[in-house]
Amino acid sequence: MEQPGEKPVAGAEECGEVRGESQAAEESIEDRIRLLLRLRAQTKQQLLEYKSMIDASEEKTPEQIMQEKQIEVKIEDLENEIEDVKSNFEMKTLALNRMRLSAALTKNMEKMGAESSVLTDDMKHILKLQNLIMKSQEESSELEQKLLDVRKKRLQLKQTSRSKLLEIQTEKSKQKKDLDNMENSEVIKTMQKKLQMEIKITTVIQHVFQGLILGSKTNWAEDSALREIVLQLEKDLTTI
Amino acid sequence: MSVLRPMDKLPDLNAATILLVGTEDSLLQKLAESMLQDHCASELRVHLANSLPLPSTVNRPRIDLIVFVINLHSKYSLRNVEECLSHVDSSFFLGKVCFLATGAGQENHCSIHQNTVIKLAHTYRSPLLFCDLEVESFRAIVAQRLVRMLQICAGHVPGISAVNLLSLLRRSDSPPSKEL
Numbered sequence: 001m002e003q004p005g006e007k008p009v010a011g012a013e014e015c016g017e018v019r020g021e022s023q024a025a026e027e028s029i030e031d032r033i034r035l036l037l038r039l040r041a042q043t044k045q046q047l048l049e050y051k052s053m054i055d056a057s058e059e060k061t062p063e064q065i066m067q068e069k070q071i072e073v074k075i076e077d078l079e080n081e082i083e084d085v086k087s088n089f090e091m092k093t094l095a096l097n098r099m100r101l102s103a104a105l106t107k108n109m110e111k112m113g114a115e116s117s118v119l120t121d122d123m124k125h126i127l128k129l130q131n132l133i134m135k136s137q138e139e140s141s142e143l144e145q146k147l148l149d150v151r152k153k154r155l156q157l158k159q160t161s162r163s164k165l166l167e168i169q170t171e172k173s174k175q176k177k178d179l180d181n182m183e184n185s186e187v188i189k190t191m192q193k194k195l196q197m198e199i200k201i202t203t204v205i206q207h208v209f210q211g212l213i214l215g216s217k218t219n220w221a222e223d224s225a226l227r228e229i230v231l232q233l234e235k236d237l238t239t240i
Numbered sequence: 241m242s243v244l245r246p247m248d249k250l251p252d253l254n255a256a257t258i259l260l261v262g263t264e265d266s267l268l269q270k271l272a273e274s275m276l277q278d279h280c281a282s283e284l285r286v287h288l289a290n291s292l293p294l295p296s297t298v299n300r301p302r303i304d305l306i307v308f309v310i311n312l313h314s315k316y317s318l319r320n321v322e323e324c325l326s327h328v329d330s331s332f333f334l335g336k337v338c339f340l341a342t343g344a345g346q347e348n349h350c351s352i353h354q355n356t357v358i359k360l361a362h363t364y365r366s367p368l369l370f371c372d373l374e375v376e377s378f379r380a381i382v383a384q385r386l387v388r389m390l391q392i393c394a395g396h397v398p399g400i401s402a403v404n405l406l407s408l409l410r411r412s413d414s415p416p417s418k419e420l
Contacts, residue, residue: 038281038396039253046251046395049402053247053331075365082407 199237206233244292245329246336249302256394257285257301258386261292261324262309263317267342267373271309274383282396284387291320292327304394305336307386309373310357312343312350318357325364335402336393337366340382342373367409 066074109119182188210233213220220226258275260268265288272286285301294300306328311317321339328337341357343350354370361368371382393402 035254041398042254042282042396045398045401049395050247052401079365079407079410082403086404086407 202237206235206237209233243327243329244294244303244306244332246303246332251302251304251394254396255283255285255301256304256390256396257287258305258307258390259287259289259303260307260309261289261321262311263290263314263320264309264311265290267311268309271373271379271383271386274379275387277380278384278387280387280391282391282394284390292324305338305386305390306332307338307340309340309342310352312341312352312354312357313346315351318352318360322360333364333366335366335404335406337364338386338389339364339366339368340373341368341370344370345372345375362411365406367406 105119109123112119210230213226213230218226220230260271262268268288272288275286276284278284287300287303308321308324309317310321339357339361341354344354358368369382369385372378373382389405391397392400392405395401
């Protein structure tokens with residue numbers, strides 16, 4: 001492996017530190033105080049980081065060899081944990097600030113008394129608005145309840161109408177089935193056979209009479225009564 | 241020592257050190273100069289390196305942030321960075337490592353797909369920045385960003401730590417190569 005080259009580049013000095021002596025010495029003192037405060041904050045933060053590293057290293061890491069997928073899942077779980085802790089912390093800070101604010105406000109109110117008209121006006125306005133909010137919330141919940149009841153009724157009606165329609169449908173289908181059955185029933189079949197038989201017999205009788213009249217060699221077209229009879233005998237009975 | 245550890249030295253007062261690792265010296269030099277031009281209340285120190293491990297003969301201060309510069313035009317830079325990653329202690333990856341991919345603007349010169357770099361950054365759970373280091377304005381912007389990140393990682397900003405910043409920079413979408 002070849003020797004890698006490394007070059008440190010000169011750092012930029014912090015600006016505004018060196019001033020001419022003609023400038024007020026107070027400015028440099030102020031700057032120095034600012035620098036010291038900044039350094040203090042820095043060292044605090046760095047100390048916090050080191051402490052947290054020490055705490056973290058005291059925790060035992062699991063030595064077992066896990067598959068890559070499991071490691072990924074575990075890492076994501078830990079990241080989500082970090083997010084949860086952060087959001088909890090934020091919420092707690094918010095709640096704490098709120099409590100502090102209300103405590104300071106109450107202290108202020110007690111102290112100022114009649115002079116704090118602006119504050120009391122604001123507070124009264126806030127109370128009024130909150131009362132209004134509560135009332136409208138109650139009303140809205142009542143309306144929602146009514147809406148829910150109406151919807152339930154509608155659903156019930158729909159269900160009953162559905163069941164009724166179903167009944168009608170079954171009745172109709174039953175009727176239709178009965179009709180079909182009747183058509184296929186035996187009674188009708190025997191009746192139809194009898195009808196056919198009668199029709200045939202009548203047709204035969206018709207032809208016999210026709211034969212009689214034609215065989216008698218009379219001119220049946222002249223006599224109106226005979227003509228009527230012949231025409232009637234021509235009628236085909238199956239079409240009736 | 242062949243492995244870089246984040247906390248094995250005490251920090252210098254008001255000083256923050258960043259280590260830029262990459263194969264292209266000119267880009268690193270330009271980036272370093274842009275960073276030093278930025279007005280920052282803390283003292284900045286920029287170290288450049290082509291690959292790890294760093295020679296142990298030099299007495300260097302505690303490194304607060306490592307930036308791996310990957311040039312999307314050359315596969316060698318990616319391989320170099322991947323080799324260097326094994327010389328970094330795992331506790332560095334809690335927010336003190338950043339990947340910087342350059343050259344994404346010229347699509348026809350890119351030999352590494354963006355998804356490769358995205359996947360790499362996702363595996364190491366570190367933030368990934370895209371920047372074209374050749375362009376002056378983009379370089380200045382990314383230098384400002386890096387200076388701010390460096391200040392946080394060095395502990396100069398009260399209230400935010402490197403781990404905090406890492407969870408803030410976390411991408412909510414998983415890398416697209418997972419679907420492949």
